[in-house]
Amino acid sequence: MKNKIAFIGLFLFITTVSFSQSISSSPYSLYGLGTLYDSDFGSIPSIGSSGIALPSNRFINNLNPASLGFMYQNHFLFDVGGKAILSSYENNLKKENRNNVQFSHIAFAFPVTSKSAFSLALKPYSSSTFKISNLSLPIQDSQESYILNATGTGGLNNFDISYGYRIGKKLALGISTSLLFGNTTDDRNYTISNSVTNIYKKTNYNGVRASLGAQFKVDSTFTLGMNLKSPTKINATKVQSVTTVNNSGTTTIESELASDTDDYYMPLEIGVGISKVFKNNLNLTLDYGKGLWNSTNQSDLYGNFINQDKLALGFSYSKSKNIRSYFDRIQYSTGLNYDTGYLEVDNKRINSMSFSLGVSLPIENTFSALNISYSYGQKGRISDGLIKENYHKLSLNLCLDGIWFVKRKFE
DSSP states (O other): OHHHHHHHHHHHHHHHHHTTTOOOOOGGGGSTTOEEOOOOOTTGGGGTTOOTTOOSSSSOOTTOGGGGGGOOTTEEEEEEEEEEEEEEEEOSSOEEEEEEEEEEEEEEEEEEETTEEEEEEEEEEEEOOEEEEEEEEEOTTSSOEEEEEEEEEEEEEEEEEEEEEEETTTEEEEEEEEEEEEEEEEEEEEEETTEEEEEEEEEEEEEEEEEEEEEEEEETTEEEEEEEEOOEEEEEEEEEEEEEEETTEEEEEEEEEEEEOOOEEEOOEEEEEEEEEOTTSEEEEEEEEEEOGGGGOOEETTEEEOOEEEEEEEEEEOOOTTOOSTGGGOEEEEEEEEEOOSEEETTEEOOEEEEEEEEEEEOTTSSOEEEEEEEEEEESOSGGGOOEEEEEEEEEEEEEEEEOSOOOOOO
């Protein structure tokens, strides 16, 4: 049965990667750099994306680089994942369904010494894939309106290098460097009376962001965690073409004109978390995060960036580690997540909430596991002229554990 689980996990991952390019994203990806991905590793998706205080001993914890300080010596961890999403988008006029499969991440972690470890990870950071048809918008300081038709593609990727070091037996510190890169295309038609203006823009982005982390084991059952993501600037350049079509014909205003554009600023983000293990092998994780978007002093054409608050709660349960039965070694998890969002449209905040549950299926007698989780979530609302997004998400993360430089013993 264990080999079947490994085969199924590998098959599903290959299928996920094969379809990873056909991503249809949220209409809210129109704003900023697009919709941000929740590329969580291991069993983190099933516990509400909480886990700042969890160690990287059984899977790679992407929420806190300090967790690498508690990685077991001679162990090598490999984590790869994908997700399938069924979404519906609804406003006062209509409802639309979209399905897509997404690549989530690929990551490696390995110890350097008995007290330190490195990890490398590649994952998508944001998606700017959207489609808007016949959206009527008011013209500022006028009684008239215009019709917007727009499509967008692309997004940013994140290559992450992390290092964690343990000081003594209880304290670990970590640092992470994220290389953000990618491009987006934006094709918009503005129709006013008998005139149509087309603006096609391709924007290239690149930037570097540093993060710090810490974990402190109060005792064997209680751990505190903290992470801090530094504010940074994402550099941007664009190539743009602008044409207008009216009764007089077609006029080219710009043709593939290269220029600098407004850079994108990311804020200081702070997160704190706890992990508590109870006597019955029930583990509680609780995280709180704050994003200081107000300090970036930037806005989007259709919205503003505001301070963000996030709360994540998770529970996981498994029987004793010494149980020989395969089914008794399965870990069961559930979680909740609430996010106020960092976007405000017409003075209305776009918040989201989700519920998740999952299982971690062990492979062989190692820490290898196939993590399966289901999430249901909502974003936005129908009232106030906004769009409500509902989604069902199935996440698959395959975590493989290898042991290095340990001689086999024969009796």
